[in-house]
Amino acid sequence: QQQVKQSPQSLIVQKGGISIINCAYENTAFDYFPWYQQFPGKGPALLIAIRPDVSEKKEGRFTISFNKSAKQFSLHIMDSQPGDSATYFCAATGGGAGSYQLTFGKGTKLSVIP
Amino acid sequence: DAGVTQSPTHLIKTRGQHVTLRCSPISGHKSVSWYQQVLGQGPQFIFQYYEKEERGRGNFPDRFSARQFPNYSSELNVNALLLGDSALYLCASSLVSGFAQGNGYTFGSGTRLTVV
Numbered sequence: 001q002q003q004v005k006q007s008p009q010s011l012i013v014q015k016g017g018i019s020i021i022n023c024a025y026e027n028t029a030f031d032y033f034p035w036y037q038q039f040p041g042k043g044p045a046l047l048i049a050i051r052p053d054v055s056e057k058k059e060g061r062f063t064i065s066f067n068k069s070a071k072q073f074s075l076h077i078m079d080s081q082p083g084d085s086a087t088y089f090c091a092a093t094g095g096g097a098g099s100y101q102l103t104f105g106k107g108t109k110l111s112v113i114p
Numbered sequence: 115d116a117g118v119t120q121s122p123t124h125l126i127k128t129r130g131q132h133v134t135l136r137c138s139p140i141s142g143h144k145s146v147s148w149y150q151q152v153l154g155q156g157p158q159f160i161f162q163y164y165e166k167e168e169r170g171r172g173n174f175p176d177r178f179s180a181r182q183f184p185n186y187s188s189e190l191n192v193n194a195l196l197l198g199d200s201a202l203y204l205c206a207s208s209l210v211s212g213f214a215q216g217n218g219y220t221f222g223s224g225t226r227l228t229v230v
Contacts, residue, residue: 004156006156032213036221041223042223042224043118043204043206043221043222043223043224044157044204044221045221046218046219046220089156089157091156093213094213099212099213100147100162100164100169100170100211100212100213101147101159101162101170101172102149102157102159102219103159104156104157104158105156106154106155106156107154107155107156
């Protein structure tokens with residue numbers, strides 16, 4: 001049972017463009033939604049995270065939009081750069097005793113072309 | 115400051131063998147989590163240890179076991195290896211268990227296990 005569905009699987013964006021990755025979750029007990037960036041040969045690194053008490057969070061060129069009623073959240077990368085080329089994972093956690101583990105989406109491979 | 119250190123970086127084992135993977139958390143971090151990342155997929159939770167106690171276990175068979183030592187380092191053991199165990203095994207450390215504000219999880223670069 002996949003509790004966090006991520007799309008698209010891959011994404012090609014022109015330099016300077018906006019990259020948008022979407023995730024949907026099923027478990028209404030989730031209360032923390034991080035995004036991770038992973039480069040080849042490295043572990044995932046936390047990019048930005050949001051909790052359901054806000055609908056949007058912005059950090060530099062990265063923005064999370066959160067829609068609690070639709071159980072969806074998305075990552076927007078503004079002014080995408082070739083250095084942003086990586087695999088991005090959304091994740092979710094929360095719900096009392098299960099709040100020690102992250103449930104990840106399947107990932108989106110982003111390629112930013114010059 | 116050193117990040118999360120995992121060893122070995124790469125490993126090739128034969129079906130049926132046993133493997134031990136090691137993780138040293140960031141200094142001062144008392145919680146270690148293990149994740150399995152199969153090629154092309156997101157990481158899947160295996161275990162979390164906090165203060166040497168198992169806090170949680172994911173949906174993995176009993177062939178998988180782990181422990182945490184007094185210095186907070188951790189080992190992941192996998193017995194009777196199957197081809198399907200081939201994956202990147204990631205360790206993440208954090209100050210404490212859970213995802214309260216300010217308690218970030220830092221992943222290591224992982225151990226790439228290949229079972230032949």
